[in-house]
Structures are given as structure tokens and as C-alpha cells.
Amino acid sequence: TTSTAKKYVIATDTTFKPFEYENDKGERVGIDIDLLAAIAKDQGFDYELKAVGFDAALGEVTSGQSDGMIAGMSITDARKATFDFSDPYFDSGVVMAVSASNTTVKTYADLSGQKVAVKNGTEGATFAESIKAQYGFETVSFPDSANMYEDVKAGNSAALFEDYPVIGDAIASGVPLKMMGNMEAGNSYGFAVKKGQNADLLKMFNAGLADVKANGEYQKILDTYIKK
Ligand code: GLN
Incomplete structure (x- = not known):
């Protein structure tokens, strides 16, 4: 079969365990990786991951080389000048x-x-x-x-x-x-796209996030990576 569907390029960090890292089989895993996979499946979009490091991922998205990023990225007011964020998915x-x-x-x-x-x-x-x-x-x-x-x-x-x-x-x-010392007042993590770009992708991420939260998949992912 042929597909004309867009394949989104999503940038991520290299090692930011438990959000993204390589397991001992050399597979890229973690909360962000599994969450993106679950959301893409739920929403029926295709993507390719680019594990480039956090700072490089910011550059990938702002330069338009990547369509979005998921990298334990804090939703901050300063970043809202250059990025559009999804709904928050993890408090940090x-x-x-x-x-x-x-x-x-x-x-x-x-x-x-x-x-x-x-x-x-x-x-x-x-x-x-x-x-x-x-x-x-x-x-x-x-x-x-x-x-x-x-x-x-x-x-x-x-x-x-x-x-x-x-x-x-x-x-x-x-x-x-x-x-x-203290845990400083923190920001939640969000999926991000370049400001004003890829609104369709952001919309699918939010819809998929709501679905995987409702159907228990989100909690299952957290339980896989955060041991109580
Ligand atoms: N949450 C931090 C930030 O957004 C660190 C993210 C990371 O190192 N991957 O700046």
C-alpha cells in the first residue's frame, strides 16, 4: 500500500531517564517515547523520532527541521514566545x-x-x-x-x-x-511545536493525550517507568 500521509519528525533528548533513554537492548524507551507512540496510534499519525539532545531539539523545532519535540520540556512563559505547547502531561x-x-x-x-x-x-x-x-x-x-x-x-x-x-x-x-534543599516551583512538561506551525499535530497530541488518560494507557506508561 502507498500512503501520502505526512510523516512528522519529532525531536527528543538523548538521555533524560525516565522520559527518554536507551534500554539495554538499544531501544529508545521512556515515558515520552511511549506516550508519543500511544498518542500517534490513537490519532493515526506517523512520525519519526530524532534523538538529538535537549538544546539541539529546541533548535530543530525553531528552525523547522523537526515538526515537534517531546523531551521532558517545561512549559514556560519565556518559551511561549517561540513555541506552542500541548496540554501539560507531567508535573515537574x-x-x-x-x-x-x-x-x-x-x-x-x-x-x-x-x-x-x-x-x-x-x-x-x-x-x-x-x-x-x-x-x-x-x-x-x-x-x-x-x-x-x-x-x-x-x-x-x-x-x-x-x-x-x-x-x-x-x-x-x-x-x-x-x-x-528545596524543590523549586516547577513547570509541567508539554509537547511543543514551533509557534504558529503544525497546529494540526498539536491538536492531535491533545486529543490523543485526553484519550490515553481516559483509557488508562497513560497511567500504565507512568507505572512502567516510575516504580513506587
Ligand atoms: N524540563 C527541563 C526544561 O525544559 C529539562 C528538559 C531536558 O533536559 N530534557 O528545560
């Missing part, structure tokens, strides 16, 4: 993490004179930038979460800022880090 927020063996950094004030690791383009990076002058620390940027964690484990950076469901998963998986 930013938290500080330090090396598991660190006994000196308990609050942001303890970061004075130190380096703090952040991931390019993220809400965690924006948050760290917003408080760095007040607390007297310097930020160091990384393209992905794995390298950011390594920098803290190696002791180059005293702390990092990351979304708490993601750092929580990493810690539960044995990454020697610990969360410190």
Missing part, C-alpha cells in the same frame, strides 16, 4: 543535587565561590543563572545530563540543577548524587 520542577559524599553544600549559600554544572538550554540552567550573582557561584554548561552528573561526581562542580523526577531516577539507579 528543579532541584539542586550534590555528590553523595559532599557534606559541605547544604544550601545555595554554600555554593559561594564554587562551580555549578548545568545543561544547556534547560530550565535548571535558567534557574541557576537567575541566582548565581546572589549566591556568588559560577555556572559550567554541558550538552547532556550524563556529562553534567560526571562533573559533579568528579568534584569539578560542587552541585548541579536538574529536574527532580530525573535526578531522583538517577539516584535510585545508583548514581552517587543526593538532592539538597
